[in-house]
Amino acid sequence: MSLKIVVLAKQVPDTRNVGKDAMTAEGTVNRAALPAIFNPEDMNALEQALRLKEQYPGTTVGVLTMGPPRAGEIIREGLYRGADTGWLLTDRLFAGADTLATSYALATAIKKIGDVDIVIGGRQAIDGDTAQVGPQVAQKLGLNQVTYAEEIEKCEDGKLTIRRHIDGGVETVVAPMPCVVTVNGSAAPCRPANAKLTMKYKRATCPLERPADDKYAYLYEQRPYLNLNQWSVADVDGDPSQCGMAGSPTKVKEVVNIVFQAKESKTLTSSDADIEGLVKELLNDKIIG
Amino acid sequence: MANYYSDHPELKFHLDNPLMKRIVELKERDYTESEKFEDAPVDYEDAIENYDRLLQITGDVAANIIAANAESVDLEGPHLENGRMIYASKTVENMEAATKAGLWGLDMPRRYGGLNIPMTTFSMLSEVISAADASFQNIWSLQSCIDTLYEFGSEEQRQKYIPRVCAGETMSMDLTEPDAGSDLQRVMLKATFDEKENCWRLNGVKRFITNGDSDIHLVLARSEEGTKDGRGLSMFIYDKREGGVDVRHIEHKLGIHGSPTCELTYKNAKAELCGSTRLGLIKYVMALMNGARLGIAAQSVGVEQEAYNEALAYAKERAQFGTKIVDMPAVYDMISRMKAKLDAGRSLLYQTSRYVDIYKALEDIQRDRKLTAEERDELKKYSRLADAFTPMAKGMNSEYANQNAYDAISVHGGSGFIMEYKSQRLFRDARIFSIYEGTTQLQVVAAIRYITNGTYVNIIKEMLENEVSENLQGLKERTAQMLEKLETAIATVKEHANQDVQDFLGRRLYNMTGDIIMSLLILSDATKAPELFEKSANVYVRMAEEEVNGHASYIAAFRPEDLEYFKAREAAAE
Secondary structure (H helix, E strand, O other): OOEEEEOOOEEEEOOOOOOOEOOOOOEOOOOHOOOOEEEEHHHHHHHHHHHHHHHHHOOEEEEOOOOOOOHHHHHHHHHHHOOEEEEOOOOOOHHOHHHHHHHHHHHHHOOOOOOOOOEEEOOOOOOOOOHHHHHHHHHHHHHHHEEEEEEEEEEEEEEEEEEEEEOOOEEEEEEEOOOEEOOOOOOOOOOOOOOHHHHHHHOEHHHHHOOOOOOOOOOOOOOOOHEOEEEOOOOOOOOHHHHHHHHHHOOOOOOOOOOOHHHHHHHHOHHHHHHHHHHHHHHHOOOOO | OOOOOOOOHHHHHOOOOOOHHHHHHHHHHHHHHOOOOOOOOOHHHHHHHHHHHHHHHHHHHHHHHHHHHHHHHHOOOOOEEEEEEEOOOOHHHHHHHHHHOOOOOOOOOOOOOOOOOOOHHHHHHHHHHHHHHHHHHHHHHHHHHHHHHHHHOOHHHHHHHHHHHHHHEEEEEEEOOOOOOOHHHOOOOOEEEEEEOEEEEEEEEEEEEEOOOOOEEEEEOOOOOOOOHHHHEEEEEEHHHOOOOOOOOOEOOOOOOOOEEEEEEEEEEEEEEEEEOHHHHHHHHHOOOOOHHHHHHHHHHHHHHHHHHHHHHHHHHHEEEEEEEHHHHHHHHHHHHHHHHHHHHHHHHHHHHHHHHHHHHHHHHHHHHOOHHHHHHHHHHHHHHHHHHHHHHHHHHHOOOOOOOHHHHHHHHHHHHHOOOHHHHHHHHHHHOOOOOHHHHHHHHHHHHHHHHHHHHHHHHHHHOOOOOHHHHHHHHHHHHHHHHHHHHHHHHHOOHHHHHHHHHHHHHHHHHHHHHHHHHHHHHHHHHHHHHHHHHHHHHHHHHHHHHHHHHHHHHHHHHHHHHOOHHHHHHH
């Protein structure tokens, strides 16, 4: 059995090693002051995909990312570790996307890629920390989803057996494919880049990334695998009004510093009273409204 | 994230050495392989970028996996189970990471699955891995045994074994026996030809074999019955898949705990002859040992760096008498010497590696075509330089690693003596560097003829012709004076015409020579990159001068009859 796997990955500012210039005066992330890295939990997701590739010969792993041209680096990082291909969604019309517009773009690209068995990504990105994109992609594609995955234990009869990391323990679930899986940071760390693959793919770029006076430009014809897929809104037949700033209803109203006082999760029963209480709490905190 | 390569820009400086251009050109045969292999470089810059990427990957694995596992490996160590050696669990993790990263068989030709990297790059990788865990460097760098199989084995043997090493199978060189340590001519392990099965059979015992339960062994054995010296010894390949060799014992050692040191019993083990009979010791093991010595020099430099890092970090944090200890003269004297030894020792390591690269690459070309007259001269020149420099790089660096590890503990004070600190492990690990692959005393033996026959003196004179920057001129002049003292000392020792006196004073001549060569290397480095090396050049030349003067006085005043004061009592009584 061979699988077609798409890994969702994002280039993010490295917020784990923040200095004093990490935030702008306006309260947004100062991207210039932080190095751009492969989102850590997306790395965990990539590892799960590569393990499936090792187990099931013929499986292909592709890395799908959205961002400015320099985000091509995310695809290369995937290729260095054993991914087969990648797609960079890059277009001014994609810029300024919130999670809704991002998941629209990704879902549209996945449809364009076609016949995907597993879409797998990190639980959340360290810049936004929303954990919304994976589930929204599943919703838009009408696929099953498994969140907080820690390990894909097996793949049999068109179903994945997945161990999830949940509050206070683990849970093993079985999900029919095709499905969307989001991976928790507690999953196995990703393997290092491979020397030979790095030498092979180090100049793999999408056209927009290439400098005008590149002395190795002749290689792009000789070695077709050095040409990365670069897709615009039109290339994925997307609706511009649902992309980027235009498709993003989220508006930042205010940014405040908070300190977590208690643990981040709460256990509720399924009683109406508990659920009503939670909804009221979220309304009061202006988390929903 | 920490990276053991890019955190130390001194490494990149050596990667960019001008001689690399010639090395890469020879290794890559004018870049013709780029048409056949996707990972082959298309030109010099592309090759250097490949090496840089490889070093980045290794630096990442070293810092974030191997170094993180080192303490656990040191505590757990390998163990014996039914005649088999089982690595410490974190050593296995390191090996898996090295396999995923593709860090095996790197200097082998691409047609067998290697990356065709030069020895200089390989030494850098070795250094980086050793800094993370010297015991893992042993296991990893023993893959270099494949160089000997490549050089002297048949094409069939190359095709059988090299791809396996490139895929992560390990190697060992089974030389030492209970009665054959430094004196390998006494090897007794018996090789007999089995006419029925048309193969060789090995019987006997090997001791102190590093990584002795490896997948592929190179074994020194006596194939010529009735012989007693080195000319009766041949080299064999033992494939663990064939069976017949068991591990009887794993040694408990002072350091490099993760590296299994095994006693092996050969019971009718099937083996293949590598090369011709009778050349085992006199040709193949010599080649093997030269490679291994360079490996230990690199292992030493890694520990020199790590010991320096530990000392510096602690001294910057630790305050006593209301001031950080790093600001106290007695402490920065130690730390600056550590850095100077590191920078000078590293420069010697890579100078040696480059010499090895040029002659090895030419030798390899010679396998396919006749060399031109110029190429033959080049081969001769660099082969001689490599022979002279290898025992210097190994001996001096292995001593420096010990000295730096000792000083790292001194800087830590009482904490350095506590097992929770890394310095004690470095101290224990370093101790073997000046012993295995030939003790420092044997490195002196290997180097001494190049000292007395003028090879080194001529190199030093050539090096003195290189320009140094204006502010280093004074140091260069002091180094020139050191050379005069060395020449006088050599002449004095020769005039005695007494072998015992020469053997006794040999170490002092060796140190003087090493001091002067490294002074000139660090002056050259400081001229090219003052921001990296100017301080070390100032510290090192002063330190060298102090030592050279001391040795010069000692040798000048020495009389052959003085030997009597030094002989051990028992010997004197006999």
